[in-house]
Amino acid sequence: MQDLFQVSAFVWFTAATAVYVVVLTYNNLRASAQLARTSLLEREELRARTAEIMARIQSEQERTELSWNGFRKFEIAEKQPEADGSIFSFYLKPHDSRPLPPFRPGQFLTFRLHLPDETKPLIRCYSLSDSPKTDYYRVSIKKVPPPRDKPELPPGRSSSFFHDHLEKGDILDVKAPSGHFFLDTSVQTPIVLIGGGVGLTPVLSMLNAVVDSASKREVWFFLGVRNSIEHPMKEHLESLARENENLHLCICYSNPTENCVEGRDYQHGGHVGVDLMKERLKSNNYEFYFCGPPPMMNALDEQLKAWGVPDERINYEAFGPATVKRLKEPQEPGSAQQAFTVTFTKSEKSVAWDPEVGSLLDFAEDQGIAIDSGCRAGNCGTCLTAIQSGEVEYVGTPGEMPERGSCLVCLSVPKSDLKLDA
Numbered sequence: 001m002q003d004l005f006q007v008s009a010f011v012w013f014t015a016a017t018a019v020y021v022v023v024l025t026y027n028n029l030r031a032s033a034q035l036a037r038t039s040l041l042e043r044e045e046l047r048a049r050t051a052e053i054m055a056r057i058q059s060e061q062e063r064t065e066l067s068w069n070g071f072r073k074f075e076i077a078e079k080q081p082e083a084d085g086s087i088f089s090f091y092l093k094p095h096d097s098r099p100l101p102p103f104r105p106g107q108f109l110t111f112r113l114h115l116p117d118e119t120k121p122l123i124r125c126y127s128l129s130d131s132p133k134t135d136y137y138r139v140s141i142k143k144v145p146p147p148r149d150k151p152e153l154p155p156g157r158s159s160s161f162f163h164d165h166l167e168k169g170d171i172l173d174v175k176a177p178s179g180h181f182f183l184d185t186s187v188q189t190p191i192v193l194i195g196g197g198v199g200l201t202p203v204l205s206m207l208n209a210v211v212d213s214a215s216k217r218e219v220w221f222f223l224g225v226r227n228s229i230e231h232p233m234k235e236h237l238e239s240l241a242r243e244n245e246n247l248h249l250c251i252c253y254s255n256p257t258e259n260c261v262e263g264r265d266y267q268h269g270g271h272v273g274v275d276l277m278k279e280r281l282k283s284n285n286y287e288f289y290f291c292g293p294p295p296m297m298n299a300l301d302e303q304l305k306a307w308g309v310p311d312e313r314i315n316y317e318a319f320g321p322a323t324v325k326r327l328k329e330p331q332e333p334g335s336a337q338q339a340f341t342v343t344f345t346k347s348e349k350s351v352a353w354d355p356e357v358g359s360l361l362d363f364a365e366d367q368g369i370a371i372d373s374g375c376r377a378g379n380c381g382t383c384l385t386a387i388q389s390g391e392v393e394y395v396g397t398p399g400e401m402p403e404r405g406s407c408l409v410c411l412s413v414p415k416s417d418l419k420l421d422a
């Protein structure tokens with residue numbers, strides 16, 4: 001009996017030990033497999049991050065190597081009407097046939113135009129409207145009509161020159177791409193791109209760049225136009241939306257005609273606004289990029305902030321001075337409010353600074369003092385003016401900080417009494 005007890009105790013002990021060993025081994029194996037998986041994931045992540053950084057360094061290097069100073073000659077390789085012909089796209093090839101630097105989607109080109117009957121060249125900026133290519137750039141330009149309340153005035157000089165005079169084969173002077181409004185294509189953050197009218201150009205460049213890079217990042221593209229007659233790049237946008245599941249297109253017509261079909265031509269009747277975004281987006285957790293007419297920009301800026309979108313996720317480009325003026329706050333609001341005197345020495349005029357006006361450029365223009373300007377956003381350098389005495393402060397970040405002794409008047413305000421060589 002005792003033997004039987006001993007044998008069964010031995011069997012139980014052996015079996016329990018075997019089970020323990022099996023469980024222990026299994027757990028160990030599971031733990032090491034887990035570890036291997038984790039480190040594999042970590043290694044993959046590290047590899048992806050390294051590849052990202054390398055790609056960034058490489059494109060930064062290419063940008064620096066292939067970029068140019070001053071103006072370079074470009075030939076119009078193609079001129080193509082968009083929508084009703086109120087916008088024309090210009091495909092520009094470098095006259096020297098050398099490869100082009102990879103610009104950042106959202107940036108713009110600065111043109112120096114020699115208009116017939118004008119002695120001084122005209123400087124204007126136009127956003128690149130396609131993704132970066134090595135052999136051509138594209139800009140899409142809307143012909144600016146006279147103001148509604150002054151139809152007797154001539155239409156926009158540069159935009160009319162592009163539409164009415166420039167043709168395939170013509171040569172243009174162009175500065176290298178620049179600008180701070182661009183998309184970082186090396187990250188995968190979900191984005192909302194919003195264009196109003198011809199303000200679609202920089203955000204279209206961003207969209208095309210995302211699609212061309214085969215990125216699967218979530219993209220919402222809102223476009224506000226009046227109706228299908230004025231709807232630029234319609235087929236292109238529709239085909240991108242069909243082919244890319246990560247792209248959500250929302251075309252808004254503020255004034256649809258009877259031929260416009262909701263669901264086919266457009267997705268929303270009305271303006272682009274944050275109420276619409278609240279209906280369509282899962283949350284406000286996106287990076288927002290927008291460009292359009294001043295009322296749309298101001299409304300979006302206010303509404304996005306009210307929705308709780310942090311400032312650093314709100315990015316915009318202004319095509320005109322009014323928008324820059326209203327949206328940009330001085331960096332140190334107190335200092336720009338003091339009573340300074342601005343003296344324009346060449347014009348022999350001394351005036352008390354009015355902080356309501358915006359920038360020194362706007363202030364000079366209000367005084368009837370003409371200072372050449374281009375982008376009015378501190379990037380093209382056209383409004384660089386010598387400071388004879390005093391100091392300025394910047395109300396935004398210039399593309400390149402000017403040397404001491406001069407300032408970009410489009411983006412600065414006085415910090416003391418000031419004498420400018422203008």
Ligand SMILES: Cc1cc2nc3c(=O)[nH]c(=O)nc-3n(C[C@H](O)[C@H](O)[C@H](O)COP(=O)(O)OP(=O)(O)OC[C@H]3O[C@@H](n4cnc5c(N)ncnc54)[C@H](O)[C@@H]3O)c2cc1C
Binds near residue numbers: 143155159160376
């Ligand atoms: C960074 C940036 C990117 C841009 N990208 C684009 C883009 O992609 N596509 C695009 O189409 N535009 C773009 N623009 C706008 C573009 O640079 C020009 O501002 C636009 O084409 C108008 O220039 P213009 O010379 O044709 O008009 P201007 O000659 O400057 O005239 C502007 C307006 O003033 C009116 N006017 C004429 N004479 C008078 C007068 N005596 N008094 C009062 N008003 C008068 C004109 O009728 C017109 O309505 C961009 C601007 C910036 C800053």
